[in-house]
Amino acid sequence: MQYGLIGEHLGHSYSKLIQEKLIDNYTYEIHPVKKTDLDAFMKKHSFQAINVTIPYKKDVIPYLYQLDDASKKIGAVNTIVNREGKLFGYNTDYYGFDYMVKKHGISFANKKVLVLGNGGASQAIQAVIKDNEAKELLVTDIILSGDVLSIDSVYQNHKDIDIVVNTTPCGMYPHVDSAAVDLSKFIHIEAVFDCIYNPMDTKFTLQAKSLGIPVAVTGLEMLVGQAKRALEHFKDIQIDDREIDRIYREILFETSNLITDCTNSDILNDLSNRLHKEIRFSKQIEKDAIENSLILVVSQEEISAHQEKLISNGFIVNGDSADTIIARFKSAIQKF
Structure with missing residues (x-):
């Protein structure tokens, strides 16, 4: 494999479809890796460049020669480039989420933001929110530690949330009937973002639309955006941002x-x-x-x-x- 995606369960990944639309004469492979095989795979590193997804975004870091600033800040890597045997790590989830939010005209400045989940993807989202000067950032998770809150605590004490971002797998195919939050508990939400891209509308975003929340977006644009940025690292090229929307629409049409x-x-x-x-x-x-x-x-x-x-x-x-x-x-x- 020269270029591809590693992770544990990749059966419904859109990454190959997206990556091969970005440039011509390019093959991108989906390569599941068991947890027991990760060490050998990374030590051998017989690839030119790869993307990394759940659950290995943190696990791959010890194998890397150098991290970009985003990866250092976030503590997670989703893109690795092999340069003459040395592995360089990047985080393009940051770019993809930032693109999606700005594409829909939303600013975090002076807003109270709730992030659902505290895993690798969440760290990138939290970094974007902080860098864009949110007034307050709250994080919920099923594992409570440090400043992480329970969702019940948020319902009770923080009804004035402005923006909600879901980074959990709750509502992802095939478990589409679940949601990590009940949006009716809040007073004046102006936007929700879901990192899930399959289905194209989750129970979370459908509830937002039913409540009249102006912006309710799932994660396909983020996925295409981060893929575009990853390929720029893979090939050391620049790709016009307009390609993100073109590919986003094509994938919706096809899938x-x-x-x-x-x-x-x-x-x-x-x-x-x-x-x-x-x-x-x-x-x-x-x-x-x-x-x-x-x-x-x-x-x-x-x-x-x-x-x-x-x-x-x-x-x-x-x-x-x-x-x-x-x-x-x-x-x-x-x-x-």
């Missing part, structure tokens, strides 16, 4: 579900051929809705009954031709 009540076989087959999505006449909506890249054929009655679950990973689109449905699908993605 999200198209939900329709159209039953015309000619139209459905045309859609399937053009979108490269499997047609599924859904009988198990709760299960099918959280899968990716499907054309889900669902009656209007079932759409009404299961709308929140369906829109967590897709767009409801109807029309009298494949051209019309595809145009409306693209339009929905542009507005997302």
